[in-house]
Amino acid sequence: MGEVFEWYLMTMKTNGFVEGSLPEELMKILLSLALNWGDVIDMKRLKVIHLSGAMTNEVYQISWPTKREDVIQNVLVRIYGEGVELFFNREEEIRTFECISLHGHGPRLLRRFPEGRVEEFIHARTLSAGDLRDPEISTLIAAKMREFHNLDMPGSKNVVLWDRLRKWHSEAKKLCSTENIKEFSLDTLAEEINTLERELSQDYQDIGFCHNDLQYGNIMIDEKTRSITLIDYEYATYNPVAYDLANHFCEMTANYHSDQPHVLDFSIYPDLEERQRFVCTYLSSSGHCPSDTEVEQLVRDIEKYTLANHLFWGLWGIISAYVNNIEFDYTEYARQRFQQYWLRKPQLLGLLT
Structure with missing residues (x-):
């Protein structure tokens, strides 16, 4: 798995996706999630959609085809906005997020990285x-x-x-x-x-x-x-x-x-x-x-x-x-x-x- 992971990361860099769009640590997380789910990411078919309307963070829907016919894997990526630490404590917000999820409300937290986090994509x-x-x-x-x-x-x-x-x-x-x-x-x-x-x-x-x-x-x-x-x-x-x-x-x-x-x-x-x-x-x-x-x-x-x-x-x-x-x-x-x-x-x- 490690060799495959590194190969995908090299492909991402070659295509300029990491350097031009999203943090490299996020790319590693997406690859790790995909491999854990049994998916194989074809970088040419990876889709990144910026979701408008957010005013504190930048929010993206990232999707890729899976081995299963007509099944697309989706995650939501939240890139934290500048200066948000003035408004709330991020660690407290993460704890709230996880607790609400345990109560059966909202999406699951999948992974975190320095600039943001990856969440379950709600199909609604x-x-x-x-x-x-x-x-x-x-x-x-x-x-x-x-x-x-x-x-x-x-x-x-x-x-x-x-x-x-x-x-x-x-x-x-x-x-x-x-x-x-x-x-x-x-x-x-x-x-x-x-x-x-x-x-x-x-x-x-x-x-x-x-x-x-x-x-x-x-x-x-x-x-x-x-x-x-x-x-x-x-x-x-x-x-x-x-x-x-x-x-x-x-x-x-x-x-x-x-x-x-x-x-x-x-x-x-x-x-x-x-x-x-x-x-x-x-x-x-x-x-x-x-x-x-x-x-x-x-x-x-x-x-x-x-x-x-x-x-x-x-x-x-x-x-x-x-x-x-x-x-x-x-x-x-x-x-x-x-x-x-x-x-x-x-x-x-x-x-x-």
């Missing part, structure tokens, strides 16, 4: 922006979110949101120019975070294991079984479930596959009826029949937590503009998030009673 369709507004799919997402929030994950179950916001605020101030600090009011943002934590934290609120990044690209559906899978857990932590639901609603304003993927359209934010329907499904999916009062309370809490979401992703955008090379207008994205924060704050903080 990644949702589109329009899918989030499909009533049937939305119902499935609501039930899956409830299931995800109920996961019993190891480690601390304390809310992470506020400490993470403070950490990102500190990082953003270090990176930003004086002009950006002034534009985004970063000198006064610490007090905004304190105010939100004080006003939004309530004893009655449900704390669960939250995904924290439920854009459509992180949700997959099996067309045959109609089952939903949530993927990409970089930002997953314990938080108020209202915050996670608020994040999902805010993501309904985005289309990351448009000509201007950074542009958000808040005119299509889900209306009250749509939010109530989603929350009712969410609460009832575990067998509990919620009262109108319970639904209304959670809907109000979700709306207030959109403010925390705007600050969270606004700061993420500011930092990403300085550390990430992915083609995306992070600064403009951040600008829209902060504009929404200041626009909605007067009304939403009036919903506290």
Whole structure:
């Protein structure tokens, strides 16, 4: 096997695949996986497809024919983005990934290498922006979110949101120019975070294991079984479930596959009826029949937590503009998030009673 392995690696180098596209260590891993599975990779038939829509990492689908007729082997390769260590601890994220996999959710971790990892390829369709507004799919997402929030994950179950916001605020101030600090009011943002934590934290609120990044690209559906899978857990932590639901609603304003993927359209934010329907499904999916009062309370809490979401992703955008090379207008994205924060704050903080 060793001689075959080395021969394939030489072939890759000859074809310029390693040097021109992906890390050599990754190529060794792919060859090792293929040989373990009994596959023989013909480098001329190896396919690498860049999957668009990711804004933290570069993601690829890599496939090759197998000895079995009409069977194609697929894996997903995630190349870590620049500067991501500012956003989360990679080792903690890997532990979360593996634990979620053991719970029967998401793909399996196949191998790791310095620049990224190889994951099981899920044979399901990644949702589109329009899918989030499909009533049937939305119902499935609501039930899956409830299931995800109920996961019993190891480690601390304390809310992470506020400490993470403070950490990102500190990082953003270090990176930003004086002009950006002034534009985004970063000198006064610490007090905004304190105010939100004080006003939004309530004893009655449900704390669960939250995904924290439920854009459509992180949700997959099996067309045959109609089952939903949530993927990409970089930002997953314990938080108020209202915050996670608020994040999902805010993501309904985005289309990351448009000509201007950074542009958000808040005119299509889900209306009250749509939010109530989603929350009712969410609460009832575990067998509990919620009262109108319970639904209304959670809907109000979700709306207030959109403010925390705007600050969270606004700061993420500011930092990403300085550390990430992915083609995306992070600064403009951040600008829209902060504009929404200041626009909605007067009304939403009036919903506290």
